Amino acid sequence: MPKYKFLEDVAIADIAYEAYGKNLNEMFENAALAIFELSADIKTIESKEKVEIKLEHEKIDNLLYDFLSEILFLKDSKYMVFKDVEVSINEKNKKYYLTSILMGDTINPEKQHLENDIKAITMHMFEVRKGKNNWIATVVVDI
Amino acid sequence: MEQNFEKPKDVKQISDVVWEIPPSYKKGMLVPARIYATKKLFDDMDAGVFNQVTNVACLPGIQKYSFCMPDGHWGYGFPIGGVAAFDSETGVISPGGIGFDINCGMRLVTTNLTFKEVQPKLKELVDTMFKTVPSGVGARGFVSANKNQFREIIENGSKWCVENNYGWKEDMERTEGHGRIEWADAEKVSSKALERGINQLGTLGSGNHYLEIQVARAENIFDGKIAEKFGINMPEQVVIMVHCGSRGFGHQIGTDYLRIFEGAMKKYKIEVYDRELACAPFQSNEGQDYYKAMACAANMAFTNRQVILHRIREGFSKVFKTEAEKLDMHMVYDVAHNIAKLEEHIVDGKKKKLIVHRKGSTRAFPPNHPELANLYKDTGQPVIIGGSMETGSFLLVGTQKAMDETFGSTAHGSGRTMSRAAAKHKVRGEELQKDMEKRGIYVKATSMPGLAEEAGFAYKNINEVVDTLAQAGISLPVVSLFPLGNIKG
Numbered sequence: 001m002p003k004y005k006f007l008e009d010v011a012i013a014d015i016a017y018e019a020y021g022k023n024l025n026e027m028f029e030n031a032a033l034a035i036f037e038l039s040a041d042i043k044t045i046e047s048k049e050k051v052e053i054k055l056e057h058e059k060i061d062n063l064l065y066d067f068l069s070e071i072l073f074l075k076d077s078k079y080m081v082f083k084d085v086e087v088s089i090n091e092k093n094k095k096y097y098l099t100s101i102l103m104g105d106t107i108n109p110e111k112q113h114l115e116n117d118i119k120a121i122t123m124h125m126f127e128v129r130k131g132k133n134n135w136i137a138t139v140v141v142d143i
Numbered sequence: 144m145e146q147n148f149e150k151p152k153d154v155k156q157i158s159d160v161v162w163e164i165p166p167s168y169k170k171g172m173l174v175p176a177r178i179y180a181t182k183k184l185f186d187d188m189d190a191g192v193f194n195q196v197t198n199v200a201c202l203p204g205i206q207k208y209s210f211c212m213p214d215g216h217w218g219y220g221f222p223i224g225g226v227a228a229f230d231s232e233t234g235v236i237s238p239g240g241i242g243f244d245i246n247c248g249m250r251l252v253t254t255n256l257t258f259k260e261v262q263p264k265l266k267e268l269v270d271t272m273f274k275t276v277p278s279g280v281g282a283r284g285f286v287s288a289n290k291n292q293f294r295e296i297i298e299n300g301s302k303w304c305v306e307n308n309y310g311w312k313e314d315m316e317r318t319e320g321h322g323r324i325e326w327a328d329a330e331k332v333s334s335k336a337l338e339r340g341i342n343q344l345g346t347l348g349s350g351n352h353y354l355e356i357q358v359a360r361a362e363n364i365f366d367g368k369i370a371e372k373f374g375i376n377m378p379e380q381v382v383i384m385v386h387c388g389s390r391g392f393g394h395q396i397g398t399d400y401l402r403i404f405e406g407a408m409k410k411y412k413i414e415v416y417d418r419e420l421a422c423a424p425f426q427s428n429e430g431q432d433y434y435k436a437m438a439c440a441a442n443m444a445f446t447n448r449q450v451i452l453h454r455i456r457e458g459f460s461k462v463f464k465t466e467a468e469k470l471d472m473h474m475v476y477d478v479a480h481n482i483a484k485l486e487e488h489i490v491d492g493k494k495k496k497l498i499v500h501r502k503g504s505t506r507a508f509p510p511n512h513p514e515l516a517n518l519y520k521d522t523g524q525p526v527i528i529g530g531s532m533e534t535g536s537f538l539l540v541g542t543q544k545a546m547d548e549t550f551g552s553t554a555h556g557s558g559r560t561m562s563r564a565a566a567k568h569k570v571r572g573e574e575l576q577k578d579m580e581k582r583g584i585y586v587k588a589t590s591m592p593g594l595a596e597e598a599g600f601a602y603k604n605i606n607e608v609v610d611t612l613a614q615a616g617i618s619l620p621v622v623s624l625f626p627l628g629n630i631k632g
Contacts, residue, residue, distance in 0.1 A: 008564040011217050012189065013351070015563060039280055062402070069398050076339040076391035079281045107281030114280040115590045117349035117632065119394040120243035123401055123418035124219030140219055142243045142394070143350040143563065 001134065003030040011124060015116070016140040020131075027128075027135035028064060028087040028098070035071050036082050036104075038141065041113035045083040047103035055098045061128040063089070063096050064137055068121045071102070079107045081114070116143050150193055160213075160614045164197055171201040171416075177208040179549075181611050184213050184603065187560065191217025192224075198416040199227050203424075204234020206490050206497060210549055212504050213611035214528075214558030214603065218242075220419035223503035223559075226552040229425065231485060231496040235413070236430045237422035238404060238437075240500035241483050243397035244348075245437050246444035247388030248319075248479040249505075249527035249555075251538060252452060254459065255471040258358045258379040261627065264462050268356060269585050269628040271458045276354055276451050277346045278632035279589030284345035286450050293341045294329040297392075300442030304449040311468075314449060316516035318477040319506060320484075322445040327438035333399050336436075340392020340443060345450040349593055349632030351556075352387040353532060354451065357624035365620040369540055372522050373475050375622050382624060383455055383472075384536055385448055386529045387632075388481065393440035400433045425498050434483070434498075441482055448477055475538065476525035480505045480555035488550050499550045507541035507553040507618040526618045528609065530557045532586060532629045533579060533599030537609050537620055544616035553618040557605035566601040567592055588631035597631060 001020055010016035017034045021027025036042050053070050057063040067087075074080045082104030090097045107114065119142040127138045155163040157177070162185050166172035176196040178185060192215045199221055200209035206228045215224030220239020229235055254261075261268070277283060286309070288296060296303045301322025304310040315321045347354060359380045364370050375382070389396075404421035407429040408414070413422060423429040452474065456467035463470060483500045490497070508515055508524040515524055524541040534557070545551050561569075572591030575598055579586050588594040612618045 006564060008562050010562075011191065011219060012562040013216060013223060013559045014219065062405075065402070072391075072398075073335055073339055073395065075281065076343065076395075077335070079283075081280070109279065109281075109589065113590075115592055117280045119348075119350075119391075120398050122219040122243070123239075123405075123421065126418060142219065 004034040011140045014140055014143050016125065016138070019137045019139065021135050022133065024060065024089050024135055025087045027137055028067060028089065029085050031064060031068060031137050031139060032071060032085045035068055035118065038116045038118060039075065040081045040115055042083040044112045045081055046105045047084055048105045049080065051080060051102045053100040053102065056095055058095050060096055061126065063098055064128055065121055065126060067098060067100065068139065072118055072120065080104050081107050081112060118143060150190055160611045164193065166200070169197045169201070172197055174200050174205050174208050176200050176211070178211045178215065179611055179615050179617065180213045181607055184607055184611060188215060189217045192222045195222040196225060198420060199225060199240070201416060202227065202229065202235055202237065202420065202422060203413060204229040206230060210552070212554040213608045214503065214554040214556050216559050218503065220417055221500065221502040224554060225502045226500065226504045226549055228488065228497040228499040228550045231425055231498050234425055234498060235422035236425045236434060236483055236498055237420055237500065238397050238400050238433060239419040239421060240502050241437060242481040242502050243394045244388035244481055245393035245397060245440035246479045247481040248444060248448065248477060249529050250385040250448045250452060250477040251475040251527050252383045252455060253374040253471060253473050253475060254381050255377065256381045257377065258381060261356065261381045265356065265585050265628045267462050268458060269587055269630060271462060272354060272455060273587045273630050275454045275458060276630065278630060279349050282346040284343050286344035288341060288344065290337060290341065293337060296446050297329055297332065297439035297443050298327045299323055300445040301449050304446055309450045309453040314452070314474050316518060317474040318445060319479050322449065322477065324438035324441050326435055327442050328435035329439055331432045331436040332396060332439050336392055336395035336399060339395045340390055343390040343392065344447055345454065346390060347387045347630065347632045348390055349590065351597060352632045354630040355384045355532065355626050356628040357382050357384055357536065357626055359622050359624055363623040363625070365622060369522050370622045373525055373538060373621060374473055384527065384529065384624065385451055387447060387451070389440040389444035390447060392443045396436050396440045400436065403429055437483065441479060445477065476527060478505050478527055486551070497550065501552055503555045504552045505555045506551055507545040508551050509541050509543040509546050526553055528554055528556060530605040531599040531602040532597055532626055532631065533584065534605055535623055535625045537605065538622050538624065539609070539612065539618040539620050541618055542616055545618055549617050553612055554608055557602040557608050559601055560603045561601040563596040566598050567595045569600065570595050570598050584626050584629065586629040586631060594631055
């Protein structure tokens with residue numbers, strides 16, 4: 001099963017993708033990896049710095065929206081691009097709690113092949129759903 | 144709510160270039176949708192446009208029609224090219240009708256240099272500005288401001304620039320709303336948005352943003368008198384065009400308020416077809432807070448384009464060893480194409496205050512409109528339509544017909560017709576760059592795949608888009624501008 005797939009004929013000026021995972025943790029990781037790949041050639045990024053993200057929400061789709069938006073916030077405020085990610089989600093009292101470790105480096109165009117400066121995660125077609133044996137998210141990002 | 148991506152069957156043709164989709168197309172449509180396009184553009188429009196323009200027609204308080212301009216294409220929330228006006232008392236405001244890149248817009252600057260004078264120095268000019276106007280992922284701007292200064296900037300826009308030697312006094316009257324939206328309130332902006340945008344003043348961004356050196360050739364002047372009034376007054380005159388917006392600052396404000404509005408919709412019992420159309424009554428606390436925060440982003444974008452102009456003037460001045468004033472580097476105009484504004488329009492014969500949303504649409508006010516500076520009272524407002532880096536752009540002028548028909552709005556660009564992925568499959572960035580250089584267009588980009596995504600073939604034919612506008616009379620062509628040198632994010 002692929003980690004994610006870009007949907008080429010959706011929202012043509014922007015970029016749409018589906019992310020997959022056998023559980024929520026894996027699907028969140030893969031949704032983040034798609035953002036990393038859109039931002040830079042991840043082969044050119046080193047895992048030098050670690051950033052932790054902690055978030056909570058009652059709704060799983062809003063948790064994913066906030067998680068992906070946080071990655072864009074880190075790009076512009078801390079000048080970070082990433083290559084690896086680990087996500088752990090726990091459900092307690094009808095609320096989801098996310099802890100994530102992101103590995104990456106400070107942006108440096110001399111060393112890294114940088115690509116799209118993603119503006120935002122849109123809510124257009126945004127969805128988190130459970131498939132037969134996996135979790136699937138549809139995401140459209142504003143380029 | 145289910146989305147309908149089918150092309151409508153019962154479309155009414157209103158004129159050669161206006162097509163109407165009746166409210167029967169979709170449950171909940173309060174007004175018909177109208178698309179401005181030649182038959183070819185209409186037939187080629189992607190299904191996303193029909194879905195999105197009719198989704199907008201369902202939003203509370205919408206007036207007359209939900210419009211899409213000829214450059215329209217599938218966006219998020221509104222279609223790109225979308226125009227909709229809502230009753231300011233009973234209607235809504237929607238961040239999805241403005242976009243995350245609040246006040247993304249165009250700026251056009253003249254010189255008194257000719258193609259022959261610029262051509263030998265073209266590479267030097269592009270290379271100089273590629274260094275001094277940072278672009279791409281993680282670019283840091285050259286204007287340093289602390290948090291208090293940044294708050295001052297987002298409330299004052301171009302006024303701050305002129306007071307701090309980043310512009311000429313005349314630049315302000317040549318900017319939409321004098322480059323300062325007065326209802327901006329920094330208190331309505333999150334600390335995250337401040338943090339994200341504070342170091343980005345003077346950066347281009349990426350995607351379809353650019354800084355371009357262009358030539359106005361005699362054979363491409365459609366209205367000599369107005370061209371002259373706009374400062375295009377000599378053969379083979381070189382001009383500079385900038386396309387960019389409010390950077391991460393605006394993007395974060397859009398993100399913050401989209402989430403706030405999701406909650407507000409439950410409170411106000413509003414349902415929409417697309418979550419990106421999240422909205423709130425304009426008069427509600429949420430609606431007013433967003434309107435004030437959006438204005439901060441708009442001011443940041445005016446400031447961004449103004450300080451970039453400062454760099455352009457410095458660059459030309461350095462390369463030609465002449466002061467920018469002596470090079471007549473006057474602004475023609477700066478216009479927003481992602482914004483919502485409270486404006487007065489006539490509805491059913493009566494003057495009414497409306498909250499006009501333009502997403503990928505340019506304001507096109509007619510001669511004598513009270514919001515225009517004296518300079519353009521006789522001509523009407525300059526309209527800047529940015530085309531692809533291969534095929535060129537247009538300068539047009541606003542009309543009374545736009546005021547009467549489309550809430551004083553027109554198109555904003557040539558409009559994409561091919562996805563980014565499809566464009567990259569067709570050409571490699573390096574190949575395109577070499578090919579363009581052979582044709583006399585020198586382009587520099589921070590990302591080669593990003594360059595390929597912006598190839599001319601990925602866009603509609605801009606001449607056809609402008610023909611639609613001219614036939615409809617919602618803005619009239621003044622001059623088309625051909626690219627010579629381009630900096631892409």
